[in-house]
Amino acid sequence: MSLAPFARIPKAELHLHIEGTLEPELAFRLAARNGIRLPYADTEALRAAYLFDDLQSFLDLYYELMAVLVTEDDFEALADAYLERAADQGVRHAEIFFDPQAHMARGITLGTVVEGLSRALARSEERHGVSTKLIMCFLRDQSAESAMETLEAARPYLDRIVGVGLDSAEVGNPAAKFREVYEAAGALGLRKVAHAGEEGDPSYVWEALDVLGVERVDHGLRCLEDPELVARLVRDRVPLTLCPLSNVRLRAIDVLEQHPLVRMMDAGLLCTVNSDDPAYFGGYAGDTFHAVHEALGVHHERLRELARNSFEASFLDGSEADERRRARYLAEVEAFVFDDMTG
Ligand code: HPA
Numbered sequence: 001m002s003l004a005p006f007a008r009i010p011k012a013e014l015h016l017h018i019e020g021t022l023e024p025e026l027a028f029r030l031a032a033r034n035g036i037r038l039p040y041a042d043t044e045a046l047r048a049a050y051l052f053d054d055l056q057s058f059l060d061l062y063y064e065l066m067a068v069l070v071t072e073d074d075f076e077a078l079a080d081a082y083l084e085r086a087a088d089q090g091v092r093h094a095e096i097f098f099d100p101q102a103h104m105a106r107g108i109t110l111g112t113v114v115e116g117l118s119r120a121l122a123r124s125e126e127r128h129g130v131s132t133k134l135i136m137c138f139l140r141d142q143s144a145e146s147a148m149e150t151l152e153a154a155r156p157y158l159d160r161i162v163g164v165g166l167d168s169a170e171v172g173n174p175a176a177k178f179r180e181v182y183e184a185a186g187a188l189g190l191r192k193v194a195h196a197g198e199e200g201d202p203s204y205v206w207e208a209l210d211v212l213g214v215e216r217v218d219h220g221l222r223c224l225e226d227p228e229l230v231a232r233l234v235r236d237r238v239p240l241t242l243c244p245l246s247n248v249r250l251r252a253i254d255v256l257e258q259h260p261l262v263r264m265m266d267a268g269l270l271c272t273v274n275s276d277d278p279a280y281f282g283g284y285a286g287d288t289f290h291a292v293h294e295a296l297g298v299h300h301e302r303l304r305e306l307a308r309n310s311f312e313a314s315f316l317d318g319s320e321a322d323e324r325r326r327a328r329y330l331a332e333v334e335a336f337v338f339d340d341m342t343g
């Protein structure tokens with residue numbers, strides 16, 4: 001199999017919602033097997049609905065389509081399809097978000113979700129050559145009590161969950177209300193990340209850092225508006241998991257050519273690029289590397305920096321086996337030869 005050049009660059013994916021990898025074809029297949037009627041005539045009609053004005057208009061469809069995910073087999077099929085695709089795009093390691101509250105609200109148990117996903121994840125390294133970790137996200141537009149109940153419900157599965165995250169509608173839902181939940185997660189040994197500065201102003205990023213104590217900021221796009229915040233992120237080497245294609249589709253920026261990725265790297269920020277919800281936003285990990293090369297002129301040493309950052313910013317540091325994986329992946333990044341296409 002010949003992989004496109006940008007897909008060959010070894011990389012980690014650190015910002016990826018598994019529910020956002022649900023391609024229309026799989027959505028219809030799962031709908032049929034679960035006897036669910038989708039309000040779209042076919043996959044083309046569904047794809048035509050992927051025109052978003054902002055984060056909320058995307059989230060409405062994202063939550064609606066989740067209805068097709070019912071059984072452990074469905075979650076397994078979803079994760080398996082993503083991992084196969086990720087492998088084709090040069091992903092060596094994936095830290096995968098999931099949204100338990102969105103499923104529990106539909107009567108699906110946390111066990112169904114975690115058992116199904118982890119069946120696919122457990123054999124991913126052998127089958128796809130992709131190591132994995134799972135990050136459980138709380139919905140920031142739900143209450144802190146609901147988040148705490150979700151953390152409690154997750155106790156039997158903590159051997160499969162590396163950390164907690166925070167996602168869904170950002171503006172009007174600052175992070176501070178989740179202080180206790182994050183403290184409790186930390187006490188359980190879980191790593192902490194949160195979406196911040198996607199649509200929200202820099203105060204949302206400050207709260208994620210100072211109130212939740214996150215080690216990585218998901219998006220962080222708007223940090224450039226606050227030089228003190230940039231200085232803090234640079235000083236502490238806090239990684240940002242940027243998602244350029246998502247920013248265009250959700251209208252955070254008008255066109256990819258205006259994306260501040262290069263300015264952010266020039267400012268000394270530890271940037272990574274990721275695909276967020278690739279089934280909806282038009283590209284997986286390798287496609288994203290290709291797109292930033294084309295639109296922003298990110299050239300080979302800068303592509304190498306992004307690839308290196310993705311492993312440095314990963315949670316591959318909790319065990320000797322993980323340290324070995326990280327060292328192997330980083331060696332692959334340094335040995336990667338950029339050719340005319342990628343240079
Ligand atoms: O891009 C996103 N932002 C916030 N919440 C989300 N949940 C899935 N994707 C996203």
Ligand SMILES: [Zn+2]
Pocket residue numbers: 015016017167195218276
């Ligand atoms: Zn996201």
